[in-house]
Amino acid sequence: AQSVTQLDSQVPVFEEAPVELRCNYSSSVSVYLFWYVQYPNQGLQLLLKYLSGSTLVKGINGFEAEFNKSQTSFHLRKPSVHISDTAEYFCAVSSFSGNTPLVFGKGTRLSVIA
Amino acid sequence: GAGVSQSPSNKVTEKGKDVELRCDPISGHTALYWYRQSLGQGLEFLIYFQGNSAPDKSGLPSDRFSAERTGGSVSTLTIQRTQQEDSAVYLCASSDRDQPQHFGDGTRLSIL
Numbered sequence: 529a530q531s532v533t534q535l536d537s538q539v540p541v542f543e544e545a546p547v548e549l550r551c552n553y554s555s556s557v558s559v560y561l562f563w564y565v566q567y568p569n570q571g572l573q574l575l576l577k578y579l580s581g582s583t584l585v586k587g588i589n590g591f592e593a594e595f596n597k598s599q600t601s602f603h604l605r606k607p608s609v610h611i612s613d614t615a616e617y618f619c620a621v622s623s624f625s626g627n628t629p630l631v632f633g634k635g636t637r638l639s640v641i642a
Numbered sequence: 643g644a645g646v647s648q649s650p651s652n653k654v655t656e657k658g659k660d661v662e663l664r665c666d667p668i669s670g671h672t673a674l675y676w677y678r679q680s681l682g683q684g685l686e687f688l689i690y691f692q693g694n695s696a697p698d699k700s701g702l703p704s705d706r707f708s709a710e711r712t713g714g715s716v717s718t719l720t721i722q723r724t725q726q727e728d729s730a731v732y733l734c735a736s737s738d739r740d741q742p743q744h745f746g747d748g749t750r751l752s753i754l
Contacts, residue, residue: 562742571646571733571745579740618685627673627692627737629701632685 530555530621534633541609542641549604549636551619559621561602562630563593566616575617578602589613614640644668646746648734654752655724663719663749667736674717675743676709680730688732691717721751729753 535550553559560579564572576587583595593604602619616637620630647666655661667674676688687701691711702708706725711717721728731750735743 564745569747569750571648571747572735574742574744577742627739629675629687629690629698630677630685630743631687634684 530559530623530631532619532621532631532633534617534619534636536636537634538637538639540639540641543611544608546607547605547609547613547638549617549619549638551602551604551633553600553602553619553621555600555621555623557623559623561593561595562620562622563587563591563602563604564618564620565589566618566635568615572618575604609638609640611640611642613638646734646736646744648732648746648749650749651747652750652752654754656754657726658723660720660722661724661751663721663732663751665717665719665734665736665746667715667717667734668738668744669715671736671738671744672714673737673743674711675735675737676717676719677733677735678730679733679748683730685733688719724751724753726753 531554533552541547562577563575566572576585578585578595586592591606616635618635619633622628649664674691678686689709690698693714694711706722709719731748733748735745737743
């Protein structure tokens with residue numbers, strides 16, 4: 529079985545400041561890792577994914593994440609946030625890269641303050 | 643369209659009624675998933691289709707929930723005798739081979 533823990537339910541941050549959203553996972557098998565973003569009244573949009581290879585993954589909107597196998601973490605970072613980054617962020621894992629259900633964390637609400 | 647399409651976007655119904663939620667996946671995507679998003683439970687997996695068959699129904703919360711997929715395309719999630727705890731946003735996603743899942747905007751279901 530797999531599980532995902534997002535350590536912070538809410539993260540307030542000032543505009544142009546850096547941010548890190550934390551994600552830890554538990555699994556008995558190799559996993560693939562994802563970050564999704566959800567804007568109000570919308571579905572989930574893929575930010576970035578880790579399947580294999582380089583542990584530093586770059587995604588859309590200036591976000592990046594680093595896979596750390598020894599710490600079973602996949603933290604999301606952005607060096608300078610914008611008001612438009614205000615949204616809910618979900619970390620997710622799956623056993624394979626695509627055709628298996630995702631297991632999601634509870635989400636982190638990022639609020640960017642002007 | 644190019645993305646996953648779900649209808650209706652909002653549905654309000656009375657307790658005890660049946661509802662049908664529809665999902666049109668991205669053309670050519672062989673896998674289709676239903677998830678439920680609610681305040682208390684977060685994002686929960688409901689059911690997964692590969693083609694027209696459902697190898698994993700483990701997330702369906704009760705026998706009031708069922709789903710089908712026809713022609714390897716459109717899927718319908720049916721909830722019979724709705725209860726207030728069924729109120730949630732129902733999200734559909736599709737994927738192809740080893741690609742990440744793409745999500746629709748969801749159906750917001752409210753049971754009065």
